Amino acid sequence: MATVTSAGAARGLAAAGAAASARARRAPQQQARRLSSRVCSSRRDSNVDALSAEEEEVLDDVLALENGVPAAAQQPRAAEADSLEVAGLASLEGHVPISGAKNSALAVMAGAVLCDGEVLLRRIPGLTDIESMSAVMRSVGCRVGPGSDANTLVVDARVLTSCEPSEQSVKRLRASFFMVGSLLARMGEARVPLPGGCNIGLRPVDLHIRGMEALGAKVSIEHGRVNAVAPAGGLRGAKIYLDYPSVGATETILMAAVGATGETVIANVAQEPEVVDLANFLNAMGARIEGAGTNSIHVTGTGLGGLRNPAEFSIIPDRIEAGTFLVAGAITGSSLSLAPVVPAHLTAAIAKLQEMGCQVIIEGPERVRIVPTAALKPADITTLPYPGFPTDLQSQFTSLLAHAHGTSVVRETVFEKRMGTVGELQRMGANIKLIGCDTAVVEGGWVSGTPLLQGTHVSASDLRSGAALVLAGLAAEGVTTVHGLKHMDRGYCDFEAKLSAIGADVRRISTGDGQW
Structure with missing residues (x-):
């Protein structure tokens, strides 16, 4: 039966609905303000509890919406307990599209704060x-959201509200520490928590600090936070020598030097393609x-205050993703083509694959193909x-x-x-002996005509370890279950989909509490 209401009643219902809708919209915003207030209070007063990880996620999500990022466009967080079932003895074929370089994208995003x-x-x-880096940037006032085209991101850093990124967001991602350089150059001050990231060893920030100090900044570490403040006259160009060609230190100092006055020369720097990409962007x-x-x-500095040219x-x-799929072809005896790639960025990996007997054919300026060998030769590798x-x-x-013979x-x-993969490969039957914590002797080969490796449950200890175990599973006998997909989700875009498209039998599963 239809319900008829008067115009006045209809207006009343509409007003009530609008009020309810407004309250619904205000609720998360009010919660975000309360959480933001707690963040500020906890930084001033140690008796005020810092936010929990769950509260930080709520705050990040609300800030994302306020920055114009629709919920559907926000990157889903990886489930802690997700794992990947990998069917062995795989035969692969086809083309693999290579994504943009994660390590370059993160540094460039930090550099966008300078604009x-x-x-x-x-x-x-x-x-x-x-998404973790986007959350860090939003916490200082940047507007970050997807562009109109696929795989694009729009960053608007015209109005920065803080020089102090969210501690919980920074702890999720080591690359977020790059913000110390760009914030110092843009605002003359940066207060950035010490970073998190994969547990692959000590990655100190002393080179970053010495570089900023050479530019005239006063730098201190207090309560797990690096505080860098430019002098009254601003940062000044300097000659800086890095004891080790650290990528992170090179990129941090490079961004800080852009905000200095005069010439800066940084010697013994990292030469990685990602550093070149950042410099080209700046x-x-x-x-x-x-x-x-x-x-x-x-670097000829422009002084504090940022760069003026909006850019596309x-x-x-991603040379590491490309190298990973080249190994996928070699380990399964499959021919695969990859694009887009920059072959010059893969020189070392290609040389080792050729030494092991594979062919790597450069089919164009941005396309390569691996042609495997039936009998892999051994090779020595030093990173x-x-x-x-x-x-x-x-x-x-x-x-x-x-899988090599020898x-x-x-x-x-x-x-x-970085040798955490070895123990898991041993679980699969690999004959590998560790010498100390930095050298592995790998006795490759086949046993009685059967594959050396056998499928089992293994756990990824870091991003690249996860990929290595998936590759091992593709060539093993039986099914391998790789736990800890949260690591791979940090660095491989659509990994399962790309594997499936070239013939791999892989399936993501949730194991509840992550125990097996």
């Missing part, structure tokens, strides 16, 4: 690390940087800063070397806890 305008970033991978916004990609970078910028392809063999591919190649030696010289 007093709107920035459009292209080829942004859909990763939990990207130049697109009006910075004056020369020498990125060599061992010495020259495309992130380089080094770029252009040496990348530490981020060491775990994947260790899985591959377990003895290989893997030496990790960058991170002292």
Whole structure:
């Protein structure tokens, strides 16, 4: 039966509905204000409890909505207990699209804070690390949201409200510490918590601090927070030497130097492609940087206050993702093509694959193909800063070397806890002996005509370890269940979908409490 109401009653119902809707909208905003107030109070008064992780997530979500990010566009958080079932003895075929480089995207996002305008970033991978960095940026007042095209991100840092990013957000992501350099250059002050990230060893920030001090900043560490303040006359250009070519220190000091007055020369810098990408992005916004990609970078600073040129910028392809899928082809005896890639960024990985007997064919300026060999040869690997063999591919190649015919030696010289994959590969039957914490002797080969590795339950200890165990599972006999997908979700975009598209039988599952 239809219900008829008078015009006055209808207006009353509409008003009541609008009021209820307004209250519903205000509720999360009011909650966010209460949480924000608690953040400020806890920073001033140690007797006030800091936010829990759950409260930080609520605050991040509300800030995301206020910054114009629709709920559907927000990156879903990885379930702590998710795992991946991988069917072994896989035969793969086809083409793998390579996403934008995570490590470049995160540094470029931090660099966008330097721009007093709107920035459009292209080829942004859909990763939990990207959303974590977005949350850090929103916590200082940036508006961050998806662009109109796929894999794009719009950053508007014209109105910064704080030089102090959310502690809980920073702890989720080590790369968020880059903000100390860009905030110092833009605002003359930065108060950034010490970072989190994968547990792959000590990654101190002393080089970052010494670089900022050389530019004239007063830097202190108090209660787990790095406080950097420019002097009254602003940052001044300086000659800076890095004891080690750290990527993070190079990028942090590079961004800080943009906000200095005069010339800065940074010697013994990291030469990674991601550093070059950041320098190119900063130049697109009006910075004056020369020498990125060599061992010495020259910066002509513009002074505090930021860069004035809004920019559109495309992130380089992810060389680590590309290297991972090259190993996927080699370990399963499958031919795969990859694009877009920059072949020059893969020189070390390609050289080792060729040494092991594989062919890597450059089919175009941004396309490569791996043609596997029936009998993999052993090879020795030592990780080094770029252009040496990348530490981020060491775990994947260790899985591959377990299938080579002979003895290989893997030496990790960058991170002292990067051998966590070895114990899990041993669970699968790999014959690997650890010498100390940085060297693995891999006795590869086949046993009685059957695959050396056997499927079982294994756990990823970090991002690259997870990928290495999935690769091992593809070549093992039986089903391998890789636990700890939260690590891989940080660094591999649509990993399962890309594997499935080339013929892998993989399935994401939730194991409840994560126990097995």
